[in-house]
Amino acid sequence: MPPTSTARPDTDVPAEAVAPLMRGIAVLRRLTDADGSLSLSDLERASGLARSTVDRVTLTLARTGYVRIAGRTVTLAPRLMELGNAYLSSIRLPGLLGDEVDALADELDESVSLAVPDGDGIRFVHQATRRRAMSLRFRIGDLLPAERTAPGALFATLWGPEAWGAWRERREADPDGAGFPSLRGRPGPEDDLFEDRVEAARADGWALDDQLIEPGLLALATPVRDPAGSIACVLSVVSHTSRHTARGLRETLLPRLRAAADAMEGRLRDAPPASPPAGPGTLASWTAASKQELGREFVESLARGLTVVTAFGDAGAALTLSDVARATGLSRASARRALITLDHLGYVTADGRGHRLTPRVLALGYPVLSRTTLPRIAEPHLAALAGRIQDSTSLAVLVDDSVQYVARAATHRIMTVDITVGTRFPAYATSLGRVLLADLSGAALEPVLAHSELRPLAPHTLTRRAALEAVLERVRAEGYALVDEELEVGLRSIAVPVRDRAGTAVASINVAMHSGSRTIEECLEQVLPLLRLTAGRIEAELHTAARFTRVAVL
Numbered sequence: 088m089p090p091t092s093t094a095r096p097d098t099d100v101p102a103e104a105v106a107p108l109m110r111g112i113a114v115l116r117r118l119t120d121a122d123g124s125l126s127l128s129d130l131e132r133a134s135g136l137a138r139s140t141v142d143r144v145t146l147t148l149a150r151t152g153y154v155r156i157a158g159r160t161v162t163l164a165p166r167l168m169e170l171g172n173a174y175l176s177s178i179r180l181p182g183l184l185g186d187e188v189d190a191l192a193d194e195l196d197e198s199v200s201l202a203v204p205d206g207d208g209i210r211f212v213h214q215a216t217r218r219r220a221m222s223l224r225f226r227i228g229d230l231l232p233a234e235r236t237a238p239g240a241l242f243a244t245l246w247g248p249e250a251w252g253a254w255r256e257r258r259e260a261d262p263d264g265a266g267f268p269s270l271r272g273r274p275g276p277e278d279d280l281f282e283d284r285v286e287a288a289r290a291d292g293w294a295l296d297d298q299l300i301e302p303g304l305l306a307l308a309t310p311v312r313d314p315a316g317s318i319a320c321v322l323s324v325v326s327h328t329s330r331h332t333a334r335g336l337r338e339t340l341l342p343r344l345r346a347a348a349d350a351m352e353g354r355l356r357d358a359p360p361a362s363p364p365a366g367p368g369t370l371a372s373w374t375a376a377s378k379q380e381l382g383r384e385f386v387e388s389l390a391r392g393l394t395v396v397t398a399f400g401d402a403g404a405a406l407t408l409s410d411v412a413r414a415t416g417l418s419r420a421s422a423r424r425a426l427i428t429l430d431h432l433g434y435v436t437a438d439g440r441g442h443r444l445t446p447r448v449l450a451l452g453y454p455v456l457s458r459t460t461l462p463r464i465a466e467p468h469l470a471a472l473a474g475r476i477q478d479s480t481s482l483a484v485l486v487d488d489s490v491q492y493v494a495r496a497a498t499h500r501i502m503t504v505d506i507t508v509g510t511r512f513p514a515y516a517t518s519l520g521r522v523l524l525a526d527l528s529g530a531a532l533e534p535v536l537a538h539s540e541l542r543p544l545a546p547h548t549l550t551r552r553a554a555l556e557a558v559l560e561r562v563r564a565e566g567y568a569l570v571d572e573e574l575e576v577g578l579r580s581i582a583v584p585v586r587d588r589a590g591t592a593v594a595s596i597n598v599a600m601h602s603g604s605r606t607i608e609e610c611l612e613q614v615l616p617l618l619r620l621t622a623g624r625i626e627a628e629l630h631t632a633a634r635f636t637r638v639a640v641l
Contacts, residue, residue, distance in 0.1 A: 104428040107144070108392035110136055112432060114144050115167070115451045118154070120268050123455040124162040147386040150377050151393065153452075155467060163452045165464055165628040168636075170396045171228060171453035174444040175635045177399045178203070180320050181213040183358055184311070184351045185635075188322070189215045191347050195340060198325040201311075202238040205230060205446040207254040208267070209238045212320065212446070213635070227457040227636060228449030229269040234258075234281035237296035237308035238321035240288040243281070245318065269454065270300070293341060297333040304328075307336050309344050311351045319355060322348050361404045391417055392425040396434065396448060405441025456632065461594055461640045462494035462508075464628045465585070469496040469596065472621045476614060478600040480621075481506065482585070483519040484593065484640045488539045490520040493594070493641055506599070512574060515555055516544050518582035519595045521568035525559045526584060526592035532559075548573045567615060569607065577602050581610050583622045588630045593640055596622055 100109075117133040118125055125133065131141045145161050148154040152166035175181050180201060192199040192215035201213040208230045225231065233239025233254070246254070257266070264270055288294040296306035308323035324340055331339065374394075378387045398414035399406060406414070412422040426442055429435035433447045462482060469480040473496035482494040489511040514520025514535070524532060541550045549555050562568040569581045582597035598614050605614070632638050 101427050101431055103424050104431055105388050105392050105424050107386045107389040108428045111144050111389040118163050119452050127159050143384055143386055146384050147389050165632040167452040168456050168631050170451050171449045172634045173397045173399045174448040177444050181635050183354050185213050187351055188213050200323050201320045203320050203446050204242040207233050209236055210446045210449055226454040228453035232267055235299040237294040237306040237323050240284045240294035241310050241321050243285040244289040305336050309348045311348045314356045395425040399444050405443045407440050457636045459632055465494045465625045468621050468625050473498055478598050480598050482594055482596050485523040488514055488535050490514050490517055515539050516548050516574045518568040518570040518580040519597050521562050522582045522584045522595040523592055525562040544574055545576050583618050585622050585625050
């Protein structure tokens with residue numbers, strides 16, 4: 088499959104464009120097209136860049152936290168989602184309407200999405216999906232052709248002759264749809280009736296996708312308009328022919344879908360104006376230090392160019408050149424060149440003095456990373472910690488009155504703690520469990536302790552509830568739990584919580600060791616600081632990933 092293009096077709100590269108920024112974005116796009124991971128050799132071939140350039144670009148992206156390099160493999164990292172988050176925050180739609188979408192999906196027991204236009208395609212910006220054997224596989228940020236979607240027909244009602252001309256040229260140049268990597272299968276004959284479906288959508292005010300994307304998939308869509316009357320986004324519900332017919336979907340759900348769209352339009356009308364850009368900013372201040380440390384291997388103009396994308400963040404309204412320079416800490420000249428480059432590549436659009444991010448920013452890794460999980464986020468950090476301290480590390484979550492191991496990094500010592508992912512232990516007797524129990528409120532903790540059979544698993548296991556509650560109070564105050572030979576003779580472990588954006592402990596990480604390898608004092612002095620540092624790094628990536636997506640903990 089040929090890679091998607093990063094530049095606007097038939098346009099010359101501006102003289103002031105930042106070439107390293109263009110190369111860095113090309114690398115991110117190639118990694119996205121490859122589902123997030125490539126060897127350096129494959130990345131060299133896919134990007135068409137010299138190997139030395141690929142090495143410098145990937146090293147710079149690794150320094151920003153946007154990729155990880157393990158041996159000869161480059162993988163997209165969750166922090167890259169801050170670029171897409173900047174776009175999603177700037178349009179404000181997920182933040183203002185996301186909970187309405189989630190509630191509608193719960194009410195209808197169907198997948199519900201918000202979509203925005205991107206050229207002659209559409210991208211989803213919010214999804215509430217249902218877990219079924221037949222479920223929606225498209226991700227936030229995936230680009231889909233307008234002619235094969237219900238939202239696309241509604242957006243096309245706004246096209247003029249130039250947009251229709253571009254659509255026909257694309258169809259002729261790419262008849263197999265290779266420019267849409269997330270789409271399987273060749274276009275069908277129904278695609279040739281797109282203009283008729285657009286006219287029907289214009290007349291009806293809604294659109295139906297009757298198995299245009301793939302057999303069995305149905306979608307019904309209606310517009311959500313901004314206070315000026317333009318289509319801000321399209322609300323759609325997706326089902327399957329095993330649950331509805333196309334006619335039944337429309338007759339059953341269209342009134343409820345329209346009512347939900349009306350409520351969303353009310354939210355848009357009542358929304359307070361966007362906050363002005365914060366400033367002065369220091370987003371780019373770290374690049375000079377990185378350049379000094381890494382020398383010519385660090386491509387400073389690439390790193391600085393990407394900070395321009397993050398500058399849009401919560402500002403909402405279009406940013407002027409001065410706004411961008413102030414928010415990033417860049418000079419006006421550097422900010423201007425970055426904006427010119429991003430505009431040329433289609434990631435920024437200019438309207439007078441103002442600049443806005445476009446949906447194409449979501450193409451920079453967001454579809455791949457939007458389905459990440461907490462174990463996947465934690466694994467490289469656990470491996471790094473295990474490699475540094477030469478003891479096993481684990482991530483666990485609370486399931487009823489037990490902890491379940493969901494990620495693990497083991498060591499290769501002769502004597503090691505042998506636990507596998509999926510293993511469960513009673514929460515009361517483990518450091519991982521005590522950290523999570525300590526975070527529960529009194530009302531939530533009571534039924535867990537009442538259900539727990541505090542039986543002795545080893546000679547030192549706490550079996551009196553009063554003693555356990557006193558220990559949990561100390562864990563709550565100190566922020567860590569240390570358990571010494573309570574689960575098994577000779578086993579000592581220390582754990583800290585991993586907290587979500589709201590500050591709730593959704594998981595915990597620990598280091599487990601033989602009790603003879605370190606004293607308790609050495610655990611507190613040597614292991615605990617590194618454990619907390621690792622938890623902080625996991626939390627940082629979790630908070631980025633979970634800003635506009637749901638991150639599963641299992």
